Amino acid sequence: MGESRSDLLAWLNELLQINYTKIEQCGTGAAYCQILDSIYLDIPMTRVKMNARHEYEFIANFKVMQNVFKAKRIEKPIPVEKLVKCKMQDNLEFMQWMKRFWDTNYPGHPYDPVARRRGQATDTPATLAPLAARATATPGAGSGRSGGKTPISGHRAGSATAVRHEAVAELQAQLKEMSTHLEGLEKERDFYFAKLRDIEILVQNQMEDLAKDGREDTTLNEIQKILYSTEDGFEVPEGGVPQGDEEETF
Template structure:
């Protein structure tokens, strides 16, 4: 049996000198990277975002981690697509594994986690999906704690509660807007790559007179993948596609 959530969080916070309150917060990948650094001492912590807020920052953390696994020949798949969603069960299972790995490989040497982070900010990261606080408001940090100041003696005043709810909602909107901006950047980045591949395939096909040539057939298969659609996906009509082409800058 692995350690409980409480035991794992206590060990993690003590080892790294952080203040995580939920297992889900490990899903950003920063803590996993620094656990490995405590063992090996050569993780490029300058590239690790301990307070990752956007999914692309978390993915960058996992890229660092994958490189370490490859360099150290650690034969353990990293389920990035599951961990990055900041779900408790997936991260609990992986944290239990990495704790056992740490127990077997940590040499007992002194480790200064703050110095290794070189003063980089380590605010408790937000989970991808903020949860409702016990008071009914939304916490942008993903914690179940109350947002705002102390509750006055005699209970919260209505105006104070409303202002706290507004601040919490505004914080959530800011976080969601930042997350959306990051997703849009990722979308544009990968779309540009696919567009380059589409142009290259089309140009290469034009050089083949015999479309039965094996290379031409392979290019046609690639083109078929590029143009394939799924149910619910609408292909722009010819007029719209033409407008897009005319406004595109080469």
């Protein structure tokens, strides 16, 4: 038997200085990421959206967490598809495991959670419904009859239409938000790729100058190895360095 929901929430709120009221809120992935940061102090908290409200944001948080598990060689599987649905039981069981992991691995150093997340807002709503769930569940609110029969009453039909329009409007707003978020990610990608390209050119020029004199530099060689390194399942296209980021998947 693990710790109760109330015990876990009290511990979590104290550790991270947040105000979660339901264990389901952990389904955003943000709290799990910062628990790990309290242990290792090297989690990229700027990439963690503490007030995530949509499933694509939850998944991005869990991607950060999966990368940490891989880097730290933590062999516990992360049931992302279950956790992002923000169901109580799934998140309770995983949080119980996280608490045991923290008890075992926390080294006891001081931890400032607000500073580590650079003051990000943490106002995750107490009731969360992932994007996919809302998209399918909301329109059904006006279809209470069995057998798929259309209600005879014009009032009920009008109510169902209004609900559908409201659902469409909500989805359109979410799509706009996702597009804005994606545009920001693409700009960030291009910014860092440009920096890497400048470093690559500088290293190449230095190495060519050294090669003319029959010399080489170990540090430059190591930098070049890092620039051209790849992950399993990814190959550098013919012609050199890829002109964009590789796509990571779960």
